[in-house]
Amino acid sequence: QKEVEQNxxxxxxxxxxxxxxxxxxSDRVSQSFFWxxxxxxxxxxxxxxxxxxxxxxxxxxxxxxxxxxxxxxLLIRDSQPSxxxxxxxxxxxxxxxxxxxxxxxxxxxxxP
Amino acid sequence: xxxxxxxxRYKVTKRGQDVxxxxxxxxxxxxxxxxxxxxxQGPEFLTYFNYEAQQDKSGLxxxxxxxxxxxxxxxxxxxxxxxxxxxxxxRCASSLGVSLAGIxxxxxxxxxxxxxxx
Numbered sequence: 001q002k003e004v005e006q007n008x009x010x011x012x013x014x015x016x017x018x019x020x021x022x023x024x025x026s027d028r029v030s031q032s033f034f035w036x037x038x039x040x041x042x043x044x045x046x047x048x049x050x051x052x053x054x055x056x057x058x059x060x061x062x063x064x065x066x067x068x069x070x071x072x073x074l075l076i077r078d079s080q081p082s083x084x085x086x087x088x089x090x091x092x093x094x095x096x097x098x099x100x101x102x103x104x105x106x107x108x109x110x111x112p
Numbered sequence: 113x114x115x116x117x118x119x120x121r122y123k124v125t126k127r128g129q130d131v132x133x134x135x136x137x138x139x140x141x142x143x144x145x146x147x148x149x150x151x152x153q154g155p156e157f158l159t160y161f162n163y164e165a166q167q168d169k170s171g172l173x174x175x176x177x178x179x180x181x182x183x184x185x186x187x188x189x190x191x192x193x194x195x196x197x198x199x200x201x202x203r204c205a206s207s208l209g210v211s212l213a214g215i216x217x218x219x220x221x222x223x224x225x226x227x228x229x230x
Contacts, residue, residue: 004154032217043203043221044155076166088154098209098217099168102154 002034003027004091014111016045019076021106023089029099033072034100034108037086048074079110114138116222118204124228125194133189133225135204142209144187145219146179152187155221158202161187162209194229201226 003026013019021035032051036044050056050063050072062075072091076083086107090100117136125131135193143162147155155172163184172178176194181187191198205219 008152034218035220036177042222049218076184084131090154092217098143099157099160099171100155100217100219101157104153 003093003101004089004103006087006089006106008104009107010109012109013079014083015079017079017110018093019079019083019108020112021074021076021087021089021108022071023073023103024071025089025091025101027091027093027101028067028070029089030067030070030093033063034092035063035072035074036088036090036091036102037060037083037085037106038088044088051064076108079108081110081112084108084110116204116206116220118202118225119227122226122228124230126230127186128193130190130192131194131227133191133202133204133227135189135206135222136205137185137187137204138220140208141206141220143182143188143207143217143219144181145205145207146187147180147190147203147205147221149203149224150205154202155205175205191227193228196229199227199229 035048038044048063050065060077064073086105088105089103145160146158149155153215159169161181179189180197201224203224207219210214
């Protein structure tokens with residue numbers, strides 16, 4: 001059973017639109033959540049971390065966490081073609097280890 | 113400042129040979145992690161260290177895989193008697209780990225080592 005689930009996509013949005021990426025997780029005790037961006041052939045790049053219920057904004061990015069519903073999302077405002085990448089959701093399953101459990105990623109395509 | 117570095121970037125080896133993959137974490141980062149990433153998937157945990165202590169090796173596939181971090185900085189992942197199924201991208205990440213501010217588990221990845229076993 002996959003512990004972190006993401007829709008594989010591709011999610012296609014026009015340039016300037018809001019891209020909404022979603023992630024659900026199975027472990028109720030997960031405490032920390034992260035969004036990584038991975039361009040094709042490159043390594044994952046940390047773009048957002050969120051630890052508390054609610055919204056966290058950083059520039060064009062907003063992460064949203066709802067622990068009761070066990071989902072975390074990433075909104076990208078004013079999407080740009082350069083945002084086209086795979087977005088990986090990761091959770092720090094609080095089982096005493098600090099390793100991250102990743103979803104399979106959602107591929108985002110921003111159409112010019 | 114320098115990020116996480118890994119070497120070699122590419123390794124081609126023959127089945128049955130041993131390989132050693134190296135990771136140099138961000139300076140000052142206490143925690144170091146090894147992951148393996150298959151195409152189209154997210155990274156999958158292998159093992160991690162706090163300082164020189166291996167905290168968890170539950171993700172290592174079998175006893176051909178081992179890792180060390182003897183001085184709490186550079187780490188080596190060793191695969192003995194490689195098999196074709198070991199072919200993958202091996203990624204290293206580091207984080208500040210435990211600090212006075214609490215646990216900081218924001219992990220930063222290196223460029224990875226692409227291992228191909230023929």
